[in-house]
């Protein structure tokens with residue numbers, strides 16, 4: 001199963017859940033001395049929006065960008081599907097919560113991803129299976145932007161467009177950064193949305209940290225649908241934003257406290273607005 | 274063997290969970306299956322990585338996908354997809370490689386599969402089936418349709434001698450009696466060699482065993498007895514030495530304390546001359562043709 005019955009939409013509720021999850025994500029990575037924060041912070045609002053306000057029990061989700069497992073874990077925690085003690089074990093010996101989504105033990109995680117370029121094809125297989133069996137529900141997949149360097153992503157795109165898989169939505173966490181450089185400098189694919197449209201796939205472009213915009217896009221039912229979500233790597237923590245180092249580095253205590261202050265402050269600002 | 278494969282699968286077409294993916298192959302072979310399956314026969318295009326990943330997604334949703342291509346394209350190109358998406362998740366995806374070994378002959382090295390089952394058997398839960406005769410497919414296909422995990426099916430050309438009926442399918446089958454060494458073979462090449470082996474005088478003639486499933490299950494007691502008697506083992510297969518039947522069998526025998534003092538292995542050796550030819554031509558270069566197999570089982574030359 002992918003989710004529970006989704007919540008009724010409320011911008012305030014979405015902002016509050018997202019802020020709590022962001023704080024918990026920072027604490028989890030800090031306590032386990034784990035880096036990879038940048039891409040988790042860019043993906044988090046998408047996952048919160050999807051899991052709290054969109055996914056129904058018959059829907060499925062595949063995290064193609066497995067290196068955002070931390071954001072997925074805190075999202076599942078925010079739904080009560082993972083426990084505090086699970087998060088405390090993140091990255092430690094004997095944990096269920098490996099650095100990339102695990103094979104077993106968490107029913108909501110249907111595929112252990114991590115190698116890029118697999119998740120979209122897996123989502124395509126789930127969506128195709130639903131159509132062949134006449135089953136209800138929609139399949140969602142979140143890819144990274146660097147991931148689109150992988151040829152297998154384009155193979156999946158050709159297939160899903162050709163088969164008109166109208167029960168599939170895939171998203172791109174377009175944070176503009178990848179492993180060792182900016183996407184525009186490594187292997188420029190911009191404008192990515194235009195490329196999807198050239199393949200005949202309806203494509204929406206949204207601000208990936210605007211919960212209301214995400215909510216609207218995620219509720220479109222036809223398709224196949226692509227959502228290019230423009231995000232900020234390290235979103236919410238000023239010294240991490242757009243910095244490649246935070247693809248890798250763990251936080252010092254000082255950095256952690258600063259990050260927490262900023263995320264708390266940001267929540268107060270948006271509440272005042 | 275493709276026709277027999279197609280017929281056996283077509284007989285399963287009424288299973289609603291059965292879905293067949295082809296990597297843009299099957300002309301003049303798979304049309305009856307395509308017709309029987311309708312929307313559950315999908316030409317996945319020339320994109321083996323995606324085909325295997327989609328098969329994993331289908332299997333995760335409760336379908337029984339078969340993914341088909343020329344042998345090298347179904348295991349080498351999408352190896353990581355097989356490993357991560359299929360095997361790690363223990364999904365019942367059946368990979369079918371047509372023309373294993375040197376089956377595509379003069380088409381060249383890109384189209385040969387000399388390390389298919391050896392590579393795949395390193396993956397968790399993977400099984401390999403190497404039928405030798407057309408009739409084997411009628412037994413193998415329904416059992417694969419029920420199996421609980423991944424499998425690889427290597428197809429070739431059936432080469433049984435005219436007028437000879439192969440014994441009913443089993444993972445181990447004795448094809449020929451003899452008082453010479455134990456000869457264990459994988460794949461159709463043994464069919465071509467049977468007449469020459471049968472013509473050998475009884476005391477030199479090998480006891481011929483055919484193995485069609487890997488990893489090896491329990492070794493048949495009758496085979497072990499024959500081995501204890503002759504103390505000579507010869508293995509032939511159209512596959513690289515590494516990871517093939519010969520190494521698997523030697524490992525099993527060594528672990529069981531049954532390894533005989535004399536062991537010979539005839540296997541694929543790539544492109545010794547650097548020239549190309551038919552499947553027969555490449556087999557002959559590696560000593561896998563009937564003459565080469567007869568030579569391999571001949572008594573060792575006594576030391577001077």
Ligand SMILES: [Mg+2]
Nearest residue numbers: 145146177178
């Ligand atoms: Mg990125």
